[in-house]
Amino acid sequence: MTNRRALTRRQVVAAGLGAAGALAAGGLPALAQGEAAQYPSKPIRIIVGFGPGGGNDILARIVAQKLSERLGQPALVENKPGAGAIIATEHVAKAAPDGYTLLVGATGAMTINPAVYSSLPYDTKRDFAPIAVIASFPLLLCVGAEAPVKSLAELVAYTKANPAKANYASSSAAFQLASELFKLRTGAPLQRISYKSSGEMLTAVVGGEVLTALVDAAPVAGHVKAGRIRVLAITSAERSPEYPDVPTMKEAGVPDLEIRLWSGLFAPAATPAAIVGKLEGEVSEILKLPDVRERLKGMGVDPGGGPARELADRIAAEIPRWTETAKAANIKLD
Template identity: 60%
Template sequence: MKTFSHVALAAICLSSFGLAPAAAQVKYPTRAIHIIVGFTPGGGNDIIARIFGQKLSESLGQPVIIENKPGAGAILATEYVARSAPDGYTLLVGASGAMVINPAVYEKLSYDTMRDFKPVSELGSFPLILIVNAASPFKSLADLVAYAKSNPDKANYSSSSAAFQLATELFKQKTGVPMQMIPYKGANDSVTAVISGEVTATIADAGPVTSQVNGGQARALAVAAPKRMDSLPDVPTMKEAGADVEAVLWSGIFVPAATPPEIVRKLEAEFVRIARLPDVISRLKLLNIESVGNSSEEFSRIIAADLERWRAVARAGNIKITQ
């Protein structure tokens, strides 16, 4: 009569107590994955979602559906994913604005980035650029700072979101310039206000700005990033221009906090792999987005540091949004 081996007996015992190996517990994915984007189609975050979603579908053999749920500065989409089943089938493309800027400026928020989400991987980063009207007398960052300090009642800036407002507030705190914020509905409107002469300057992401700079309608004074941009090699960084300012926005993948670790690890490996594909890197570069693809742990550290930094900037500038 045949007898069971010790290994087989151990497996049966583990199974009966619900302790079978992780591979036996979760088979993933077996159906369509939904990636939620808190912005309208066609923007940077939507394009990132579609580029990565296509590659993810090809490698996992399941459909990846991009769902746009715009509204309230991406709060609606973020809330939706926070309350979704933690099963790996509902992912969030979370941008800096929703994940680290909103918690810094909103007095009440229906989600907590650190409590309600598990970061999977940072997908892309967006350098920010400070621009002025091309016909203005400001040839350098020092020119703008000197003007703003001499004309505190005239110097102002346009902003279309809390993210750009806090980035400019950081610039103000580091340089001591007294610039008044003028709100606009969208990033393109904010840039147009500079080109038309309605405002003195703006800080915006490279997407809506680079073509105007290259076309001669706007002048870029500095990039708020650790290094110069390939598409604007003659524009210095803020540090090179004399201001100790770094403000890089990002977008990454998040899942609900209770998502099983083995699913998080599988998604992390996939997104890191995709971010390093040459065609993905080149497609994002055309949009002035740097492909990243870091680990869950590294992304978590970036988020924690950004939360602390932007909360400090908001407190120092007394910036609060009440709902």
């Protein structure tokens, strides 16, 4: 009996050493590749930190539809709005790193929140595996079609003459920081009103609940075509082909307010590299599809793509830049 027990122990130890040797000899990459080959074997959740109808939600649904078609499993968009996308971002940071919970994270959550909040329940650079930039875009300064202003100069003059009616909509740190910079540059006495998505922001602008909003391009196009929104200026360096009659901020008299934001796809840190690589390749191919590019361009956003490393480098470069901008403007959100 004792000998059999001893033999069993020796067998277990030998088996363990054999497995360790196999891993050291390249077994782990082989296992990871096998895991990627089987991925996905169930639905994928794509978390968005804002409500339906906003720019990130629209982009997430475009990518989700194509991923579903290409991977043979549903990619389901799940909205978790609140706290400037902090709730959704934390959720994904703490999710199982298996490729089945992803995040559409934007400039606000990933690079501006670290600049304007003293503490966050996630670390952008530590807690996520970047996959790809989905799109980049400027912001549009919008008012409702019935608003009593038709230019940026008229908007600023109106807010100064009617401070009780001077307010702006915001759903994220990115929009808030951009709007606060606009206030600093123009002296417009605007007060912030918070919403859960850029879609809700635009609904409020159209309905006259708020006077104006600096908002991402994706959800604006439909309102402009329907005649519900008037765009007064754009934060890009040059005019947009989709809005050729809209002046840049500089042209409208507000220098030093060039802002370009982005949305990207992320997995939790420690997600197997083979799975991240597979998703990176799929998203890159999706963003090359003519119908996807046409749809994105029609919304005034530029398709992303490129290696995941570019997204990681962008985050590393932007956090100190936004921190410096927020400090210079004395903007802190907690």
